[in-house]
Structure formats: structure tokens, C-alpha cells
Amino acid sequence: MINDKIKFVRNKRLLASRMDDEIVMMHPESGKYFALNPVAARIWELLETPHNLQEIVSKLLTEFDVTPETCKAQVSDFLENISEKKLIDKSE
Amino acid sequence: MKKNIVWLASYPKSGNTWCRVFLANYLSKSDEPVNINHLNIGAIFSSRQIIEDNTGFDISELTADECDELRSFAFEKWAENYDENAFVKTHDAFVTLPSGENMFPVRKTKAAVYFIRNPLDVAVSFANHLGTDPEKAAEKMCENKFCLAASKKKYNQQIRQRLLSWSGHVQSWTTQNNFPVLVVRYENILENSEREFQSILQFLNIPYNSENFIKALKYSNFENMKKAEQETGFKEKSPACKTFFKVGKSGYYKNILSENLIQKIINEHFACMKKYHYLSNSGELII
Amino acid sequence: MDKKMATTYTYSAFGINISSEIKIPEFLPSSGDIQVTVSYGEVPKKLDEKIINGFRFQISADEFIIRYKPWAAFYVCNGNKIIIQPEKDADENDIKTFLISSVIVMLLHQRGLLPLHASGIKVDNKAVLFAANAGVGKSTIALDLNRKYGYPLIADDVTVVSAINNLPVVYSSFPSAKLWQDSIEMLGLLNKDLPFIRKDVFKYRFDNRPAFFSGILEPLLIFVIENGDKENIEIQEIKGVDKFNVLRQHIFRAKMINEIYAVEHFKILTQLLKSVSCFKILKHNNSNTLNELSVTIQDTIKQW
Known part of the structure; x- marks a missing residue:
């Protein structure tokens, strides 16, 4: 589980571009492509500057109709997922 | 080097698709019949797309002979995507390039199953396929230079295929010794599809699974294939004919071909018809 | 030598x-x-x-x-x-x-450019592109729109896109088309004695110099044309990441170069797609739909 000491920020080497309300990304070293849906794209936007889990969840709760528990669980999963794929960097 | 290409070779209208429907269902994990328009079983040796994708060349600026030079490389590379049997359907005769080099990727070939059918029935079925009369179809079956997809008029997803005459086609595949060939008579599949399909699996060292076998036998039954075509159409059907899965019976030619035409086909293909038991030793028609 | x-x-x-x-x-x-x-x-x-x-x-x-x-x-x-x-x-x-x-x-x-497998025409002072796989009719549709509505041609097979100061631009290619016999019949060019592109290659070369525009244009619209088996022509706007995925399939010789130029292509393609709208057109896989296809495209262009 991700604790709030960890801050996340975009991997600056990634190429990313908004396509309507989604984002397409490419990892220049691996050559892999990724797509973010509208909610994920919003999180990506926030991660231009370092954010921890709680900060992201708080922002999303004001914008999307979702319960705090669901939101936290899903954002947490998402962060782990894209962190594994090296789309974001972590710092303590 | 991995040898995993398996040819499903035949003159057109000789049971090739039937076997592919069987194999597709046998190898499918689903309980539902495999859609005949998505026979997820390998490729066709004349596929323009596979050749372009695996060589990078633009075929539309090449001559038919130049395209043939790309085929061996393209299919060797394509076959690397498969761990086991990479099935390739072909109506090409087993010919070499004008240079004498292989047109077929023989060094990656495991084996071939060659389907043969009474040329008298082929003539009837082929006429339907080409949207012409049996006389014209029979003429083509005697022509050494006959090719499929040779139209110069428009873009074609298939590249030109050299067929030789019917006998020439049979001989090209059955007398080559680059890899083992199992010859399967269409009439034998009609008579006992269970036995014939089993022997194909055995020949190719594909493990036997009775549940899959029964399922595949049922879904590749002629009536079922015909019904599937009525429901969804069949993309491999030539635009010139109305239905791909037609009659399918053996000896049907007797109702269609004239005495003259029958004699003409026999004269032309006598030796080959005798060898594969469409004529008795004394030259009498068996079927 | x-x-x-x-x-x-x-x-x-x-x-x-x-x-x-x-x-x-x-x-x-x-x-x-x-x-x-x-x-x-x-x-x-x-x-x-x-x-x-x-x-x-x-x-x-x-x-x-x-x-x-x-x-x-x-x-x-x-x-x-x-x-x-x-x-x-x-x-x-x-x-x-x-x-x-x-x-x-x-x-x-x-040169770090993005060559797309597309034909193109000039509409007002902007480029409209038609991306499609071989055999679908890229050349034919561009020539037909030129013939019917007078839009100048800018490319037949390859259209080059680049980005100048983060803005996408389209360069015209050259005034010559390669056509199959059936396209020549459809376009009514039978009376012209056209040469084959090569000996024993049955595609014709058609010089369209009088109808050609040479220069740089801002892109306006991209139509991706595909063959289907439906009776009617279907047209649908492509949005989001789909747009990128679809157009990436139409980079010229993508199969040959694999991903060598992926970074350059990503940059130009995303710049391009941010400033144009894309439509996917499904047409029936036979020759009789050219007229309907041209009308459908013209209607879309006019609404833009």
C-alpha cells in the first residue's frame, strides 16, 4: 500500500500528448506506447508537480462523483501500475 | 533451425478448405464453431499483406516474378511467430523461381498435406468457382501456364499463383523430395472423414484429443459449413460464384459434363488419374 | 560504370x-x-x-x-x-x-519528417488528406474530388508532414499518380494513352500537373478510408488516443523501418492530430461506391 510519505511526479523523459480528453504517451527508451483515459489523464496533469496519494485523491473528489474509499483504492492501484511501467518517479 | 511450416496444398476445389475448417476447430479452445470467415489457422501463401509486412517492399511496383522472389523470405519470417505448426494454404504448384532457387521456404518446412480430387469433379466445382462453364474450366486444367489472380486490371489481395495443369500440379507436389508429403483424396474424406482427419493429425504429430476431435468433426461437416456460409457469407469465395460450399459430392460430374469433355479430361490426365485410382488399371472410370 | x-x-x-x-x-x-x-x-x-x-x-x-x-x-x-x-x-x-x-x-x-501513406487535396488554403492501405482507392478519391469539385491535388501516395514552431505543416509531393486499370475506367481516363509505371507492372502513371498545387499548407482534415462489407458508406469521427493509434498505422513503410524513427514520428503525429479532425470512412469493397464516397467527403468538407 502506498503511504503518504511518497510523492509521485511524471517521468520527464516520457513523450506525452493530449488527444481530446485522453493522453497518449511513449517511452522513448523502450519504444512502448501508453494511453490514459480521462480520469487517468487528470491525475497525469496533477503530477506535473510532486503529489502524494492523499493530495491526488482530495483533488479528484472535488471533480468526480466518487466515494473517498473507492477513489483512494483506485488511484493507489493506478499509481502502482504506472510506477511499475516507469511512467512516474517516486520520491520519499 | 525450427522447421514448422506445414503446407495445406491443393489444386483449387479439392478439399483444402474443408480440412482447414476441421483443423481450425480441432485446435480451437472454444466450444463454439470457428467462424469460417476468421479461420484462425495460418495464412495463405499468396497473401500480399504477409509478403509486404514481412519484407517491407511495396509489391505494387514489382512484377509478378519479382514478387515470387520475396515469398520464401516473407514466410520464413512470418513462421517465426509460431511455436508449433505454422499452417500455410496454397494453390501454387510446387515450382521454383526462374533462377532455379526455391520459391517455397523449404528449409523451414516441416511437411505438406496434399489434397487431391477426381479432376472430373474438380472441373464442375472449378467452373462454379470461376463463374464459367465446365468446358472453360477443363481447358484451364489442361493449361500449363494457368495462373490464379493474374488479373492486370486492379489491386488484388492475392498475388499471382502459377498452377500448371491439373496433372502438373499433382506431380509437382507429390514427386518433390524436400519434405514429407501426405496425399489425401477428397473422396476418402467424404467416405470416412474421421479416418482421414485422424491420419492427418498423426502424420503431423499433433496429439489426439477425442473431445476436440468429435467437436471438430461436427463443425466441419459439409452441411454445417454450407449453413454457415448461408448465414454469414464466406470471404474466400470468388466474386464470380454464388456459393463456395456447393454439392461437394463425389461423381457429381456425371450429371453435368458431356461425354466428350469427360474423355478429353481423361486423355489429358490419364497417368495421374490412374495413379490416384480415379481410373482402373484398364483405364475404366472408377467413380 | x-x-x-x-x-x-x-x-x-x-x-x-x-x-x-x-x-x-x-x-x-x-x-x-x-x-x-x-x-x-x-x-x-x-x-x-x-x-x-x-x-x-x-x-x-x-x-x-x-x-x-x-x-x-x-x-x-x-x-x-x-x-x-x-x-x-x-x-x-x-x-x-x-x-x-x-x-x-x-x-x-x-530528415525527421513524417511521411504518411496518404493522398491529398487543397481545400481553400488547407490540406485534406486521405490515408488508406494499398488498394482501397487513395489516388482515385483524390482525383475524383479534383474532377468533381476542382480541389487542387497535393499528393498521390505519400504526404509529408512536418512541424514548424510546434505547428504542423503539410508539403505537397509531386504531380503524378499511379493508377490501376479499374481506377482509370472509373475516372474516365480511358482515352488517355497512359504508360505503365514499369514494364510488366500493370499500374499506370498519370501526370496531373495542371491540377497540382505545389507548396506548404496547414492541415485541416484527415479521412482514413477502409474497405468493409457493409452496403452503405459509414463515416465516423475518430477521437482521443484512437486517432493516434489509427494514423500510426499509416506511416509510410512503417513495417520496413519498424520503430527507428518513433520519437520524431510521435512528436509530429501528435502535433498534427491536435490541430486536425479525423474521420474514419468504411466503404464497400467494390468499385461502384466512388460517387457516393466523393459526395460524403464533400459534405463533410463543406460543413467544416
Whole structure:
């Protein structure tokens, strides 16, 4: 589980571009492509500057109709997922 | 080097698709019949797309002979995507390039199953396929230079295929010794599809699974294939004919071909018809 | 081959000025500063640092060798030089045909441009592109829209896109189309005595100089055309990441270059797609739909 000491920020080497309300990304070293849906794209936007889990969840709760528990669980999963794929960097 | 290409070779209208429907269902994990328009079983040796994708060349600026030079490389590379049997359907005769080099990727070939059918029935079925009369179809079956997809008029997803005459086609595949060939008579599949399909699996060292076998036998039954075509159409059907899965019976030619035409086909293909038991030793028609 | 006192011709195509020892009547003449030279000479046997070793071709980031046996070998390097080594008895028309299609496109890739497998027309002062796989009818639809509505043509097979100051631009290619016999019939060009692109290759070359616009344009719309089996023509706007995924399939010779230029392509393609709308058109896989297709496209253009 991700604790709030960890801050996340975009991997600056990634190429990313908004396509309507989604984002397409490419990892220049691996050559892999990724797509973010509208909610994920919003999180990506926030991660231009370092954010921890709680900060992201708080922002999303004001914008999307979702319960705090669901939101936290899903954002947490998402962060782990894209962190594994090296789309974001972590710092303590 | 991995040898995993398996040819499903035949003159057109000789049971090739039937076997592919069987194999597709046998190898499918689903309980539902495999859609005949998505026979997820390998490729066709004349596929323009596979050749372009695996060589990078633009075929539309090449001559038919130049395209043939790309085929061996393209299919060797394509076959690397498969761990086991990479099935390739072909109506090409087993010919070499004008240079004498292989047109077929023989060094990656495991084996071939060659389907043969009474040329008298082929003539009837082929006429339907080409949207012409049996006389014209029979003429083509005697022509050494006959090719499929040779139209110069428009873009074609298939590249030109050299067929030789019917006998020439049979001989090209059955007398080559680059890899083992199992010859399967269409009439034998009609008579006992269970036995014939089993022997194909055995020949190719594909493990036997009775549940899959029964399922595949049922879904590749002629009536079922015909019904599937009525429901969804069949993309491999030539635009010139109305239905791909037609009659399918053996000896049907007797109702269609004239005495003259029958004699003409026999004269032309006598030796080959005798060898594969469409004529008795004394030259009498068996079927 | 003897090094004759080479005559050179100067041309413009894909927004580039080219000096060439081989005559290319399909290209437009030019007098601008030369950026690319095409000459006869010796092609290296192989590349030292190849990334892709394909069938009769090799590619590294800045170099490309391809052999069209038995006609000629081509060497393309640094986005500014093409060397042709013809075989004995090679036909100059064959060499030129390979040069102006597959070979020159590798030079475009090396120059960091985005060559799309698309034809194009000029609408007002903007570019409208038609991307499609071979055989779907890219050339035919562009020519038909020109014939019916008078839109100038800007490309037949390859359309080059670039980004200047983060804004996408489209360069016209050259005024010549390659057509199958059935397209010639549909377009009513039967009375013209057109030559084949090569001996024994049954595609015709059609010079469309009078209808051609040469220059740089801002892109407006992209239509991606596909064959389907539905009776009616279907048109649908493509949005989001789908847009990127669909258009990436239409990068010219994508299969040959694999992902060597992926970073450049990503940058230009996303710039392009941010400023244009994309429509996917499904048409029936037969010839009778050309008229309906043109009308559908014209309606969409007019609404824009």
C-alpha cells in the first residue's frame, strides 16, 4: 500500500500528448506506447508537480462523483501500475 | 533451425478448405464453431499483406516474378511467430523461381498435406468457382501456364499463383523430395472423414484429443459449413460464384459434363488419374 | 560504370530541392538551394551499424541500403544524399520508379519528417488528406474530388508532414499518380494513352500537373478510408488516443523501418492530430461506391 510519505511526479523523459480528453504517451527508451483515459489523464496533469496519494485523491473528489474509499483504492492501484511501467518517479 | 511450416496444398476445389475448417476447430479452445470467415489457422501463401509486412517492399511496383522472389523470405519470417505448426494454404504448384532457387521456404518446412480430387469433379466445382462453364474450366486444367489472380486490371489481395495443369500440379507436389508429403483424396474424406482427419493429425504429430476431435468433426461437416456460409457469407469465395460450399459430392460430374469433355479430361490426365485410382488399371472410370 | 560528365537536373518534391543525375520527369523543376543530391556511384556492400537487416535491405538511423535485383542498389544517407549503383542493362525507368517511391521515402524519414501513406487535396488554403492501405482507392478519391469539385491535388501516395514552431505543416509531393486499370475506367481516363509505371507492372502513371498545387499548407482534415462489407458508406469521427493509434498505422513503410524513427514520428503525429479532425470512412469493397464516397467527403468538407 502506498503511504503518504511518497510523492509521485511524471517521468520527464516520457513523450506525452493530449488527444481530446485522453493522453497518449511513449517511452522513448523502450519504444512502448501508453494511453490514459480521462480520469487517468487528470491525475497525469496533477503530477506535473510532486503529489502524494492523499493530495491526488482530495483533488479528484472535488471533480468526480466518487466515494473517498473507492477513489483512494483506485488511484493507489493506478499509481502502482504506472510506477511499475516507469511512467512516474517516486520520491520519499 | 525450427522447421514448422506445414503446407495445406491443393489444386483449387479439392478439399483444402474443408480440412482447414476441421483443423481450425480441432485446435480451437472454444466450444463454439470457428467462424469460417476468421479461420484462425495460418495464412495463405499468396497473401500480399504477409509478403509486404514481412519484407517491407511495396509489391505494387514489382512484377509478378519479382514478387515470387520475396515469398520464401516473407514466410520464413512470418513462421517465426509460431511455436508449433505454422499452417500455410496454397494453390501454387510446387515450382521454383526462374533462377532455379526455391520459391517455397523449404528449409523451414516441416511437411505438406496434399489434397487431391477426381479432376472430373474438380472441373464442375472449378467452373462454379470461376463463374464459367465446365468446358472453360477443363481447358484451364489442361493449361500449363494457368495462373490464379493474374488479373492486370486492379489491386488484388492475392498475388499471382502459377498452377500448371491439373496433372502438373499433382506431380509437382507429390514427386518433390524436400519434405514429407501426405496425399489425401477428397473422396476418402467424404467416405470416412474421421479416418482421414485422424491420419492427418498423426502424420503431423499433433496429439489426439477425442473431445476436440468429435467437436471438430461436427463443425466441419459439409452441411454445417454450407449453413454457415448461408448465414454469414464466406470471404474466400470468388466474386464470380454464388456459393463456395456447393454439392461437394463425389461423381457429381456425371450429371453435368458431356461425354466428350469427360474423355478429353481423361486423355489429358490419364497417368495421374490412374495413379490416384480415379481410373482402373484398364483405364475404366472408377467413380 | 563510367563516370560521364554528369548532367544534373534540379527538382522540388516534398518541400525539398533536389539535384539529380537521373532525370525525373515526374518532379517539378526548381531553382532553389539544393538540400539533397542524387547521383550514380558505388553503394556500400553493407552497413557497419545496422539496426535492421531485412530482405535485400539494411537500415541504421542515418543510412539505408536496398537492392532491387537485378536492376540497381540504392544508398541513402544523412537525409541529404542518394547514391544509385545500376546493374548492367538496368532500365532507367525502373530505377526512377523505385527512387521516387520507396527509396526517397527513406530519405524523408532520415530528415525527421513524417511521411504518411496518404493522398491529398487543397481545400481553400488547407490540406485534406486521405490515408488508406494499398488498394482501397487513395489516388482515385483524390482525383475524383479534383474532377468533381476542382480541389487542387497535393499528393498521390505519400504526404509529408512536418512541424514548424510546434505547428504542423503539410508539403505537397509531386504531380503524378499511379493508377490501376479499374481506377482509370472509373475516372474516365480511358482515352488517355497512359504508360505503365514499369514494364510488366500493370499500374499506370498519370501526370496531373495542371491540377497540382505545389507548396506548404496547414492541415485541416484527415479521412482514413477502409474497405468493409457493409452496403452503405459509414463515416465516423475518430477521437482521443484512437486517432493516434489509427494514423500510426499509416506511416509510410512503417513495417520496413519498424520503430527507428518513433520519437520524431510521435512528436509530429501528435502535433498534427491536435490541430486536425479525423474521420474514419468504411466503404464497400467494390468499385461502384466512388460517387457516393466523393459526395460524403464533400459534405463533410463543406460543413467544416
